[in-house]
Structures are given as structure tokens and as C-alpha cells.
Amino acid sequence: MAGTTDVNTLVQECRALGLKATENLRAVLAALADGARHPDVEELRRAVEARGHRIALASVYRVVAQLTRAGIVETRHFETGKSRYELARGQTHDHLVDIDTGDILDFHDAAMDAIEERVAAKLGYRIVRRRVELYAVRMEPRASLPLTGDGGKDEAT
Amino acid sequence: MAGTTDVNTLVQECRALGLKATENLRAVLAALADGARHPDVEELRRAVEARGHRIALASVYRVVAQLTRAGIVETRHFETGKSRYELARGQTHDHLVDIDTGDILDFHDAAMDAIEERVAAKLGYRIVRRRVELYAVRMEPRASLPLTGDGGKDEAT
């Protein structure tokens, strides 16, 4: 897992794709690799500057756009009006947004994919990309259920 | 189904909720009831003005916001950057977006709902709202499959 998010590896990928390994690029990748999971531009800029490197907001936009085109970053549009970014780990995944805290959990469920494909096929379509977002609240823990040790059971990363 | 989208009925609902039955409200409801399925503000304004009633863009925003609060309209945020609006028919439903044409098909699948709930429960959550969008392309029709009669099979309205 640490290898997947290794910054140097990501920079290599970028260079292989013809991008210049600039300080901005490195810093954005580093911030995405071990910062908050789904930062927006401002958070990303703060994360980069927290690493001691100044960057203009416009450059953050340009770098993430570039990385998105390269397939290294995914741009998400939740219902907040602003875009959020995350490293594209190979595994595609969906999101569950905790309405109360704003936390975003990643998950993946093969059966869900299968059903979606079946539904699309019935309509005569082949799925190219999907967006599944579950907006939810924590369930009241029942006394009979364990409280800890399963909260992050299916979460990615 | 025709009864559900009857404008007078919708206006009654609005009045019952304390909204004033203004010309703008009526015209927007009428445009939503029998115009394009998922108009954005501009399209909605054009549809209203095509009915011979002038309306300011700001008023379209205000009317749809009001109707959304009232639960009569649903505001959708696809990946285009602009909001789209539709009448909230009782049945909640998901969307399949035709990448090539921009067409939006509505569908609903109980099994999909069930799986989503199961996944959320496994993470310790109860779903409040969900957003499922499938971005897809038309399948090449195989010679062995019927061409007509199933394209719109599961579509709502």
C-alpha cells in the first residue's frame, strides 16, 4: 500500500507521460499521497504550502487538471459546489459521505457493479463511468454489536 | 402518470404549502411538467418564455429553489457544472447519462437499492440520500437481439 502512493513512483509515471517534474507537481503529489483523503483546491494548496512550497491557486488547478488527464488523479464533484481530488489508485471505488461530519469513506462492492451493469444493459447501454454516492448517517450502535473494530472494515486505503 | 404531472394539482400542492400561486410559479411548473426532462435554468427560462411569459433568470432560480424546498422539484447536479431540475415524482430514481447525446434516462432498480443499503450497513451507516449516475454509451445492437421495444423499457415517464 505504501508503494502505491510513493511520490517518487508517481513522479516517474508523470515523466513517462511527458510531464515535467516540477516542484509544484511533486508537492501536489506529495500532498495527495499523504494528506487528507479528498481535499479541495484550497485544502490542497494549504497542504502544499504547509510543506514549505508556495504555489498559486491557478497552478493547483493546472496541476490537478494535468494529473487528471494523465489518469493519476481523479476529480470528484460531490454536492458541495467545489471539486475534490484524490489519487487514482487502480481500484475504482464509490463513496459514502457522512452527512454529519463530512467524512468521505471509500468502498467497493462487486455485486453493486454487476447490478449496475445489468441495469444499463437492460436499457441498451454499456457503462463507461459511474458515480455512486451514498449520503448517510452513522447507525445507532446496538448494545449487541461490537462498537470498535468494524468501523473501517471495508474502507479502502 | 398524466395526473401526477397535472399543473393545477401541483399548484394546489404549492398553495397548501403556503406558496403564492404566481404566474412565474405556474409557468415554471408547466414547463417542467411537459417540457424537456432535465432542463437547466436557461432551458427552463426559455421554456417559460416560449409560453409567452417573461421571467428573470433570478426568478427562475428562486422559484426552483422554493419548489425544491417544498419537495415538488428535485435539483440534480450532473457533471456539467450546472444544475438541472425535474419534478419529484413520488418514485425516487437514478439516472443513466448517454455520453454521446447527453440524453438522461431515469430508471429504478430495487435490487440496486438493497445492495447499497447492505454496503452502507456494513460500514455502519444508514442511507439518507443517494446519487447514482451511470455514464454510458449505446451498445452496438447485435443481430440476434431485438432492436426495438426494449430501449425504453425501464425508463420512467
Add this chain to the structure above:
DNA sequence: CTTTGTGCAAAGAGTTTGCATTCGA
């Protein structure tokens, strides 16, 4: 008559872009 809705223009948020300068290969 009072409350709510309306139009217009201005403001706001998020994002993109033109241009001169800097930097990586």
C-alpha cells in the same frame, strides 16, 4: 394591508485564461 414574489443589477464563489516571466529537459 401585509406578506411574499419580482426584476434588475451587483456581488459572490469556483474555476479558467492571457500574458510576461521562469524553469525543467
Add this chain to the structure above:
DNA sequence: TCGAATGCAAACTCTTTGCACAAAG
């Protein structure tokens, strides 16, 4: 050196808001 990347500010798109006026109940 040369093309790509950067910073800055201005521009752009979508949406909201303040205010004076009009209309609904």
C-alpha cells in the same frame, strides 16, 4: 535553448442577494 509551467490578475460561468416595486392573499 525551447517549450512547458508559473504567478498574477482579469475574465468567465453559475448562482445568490439587496433593493425598490408589484402582486397575491
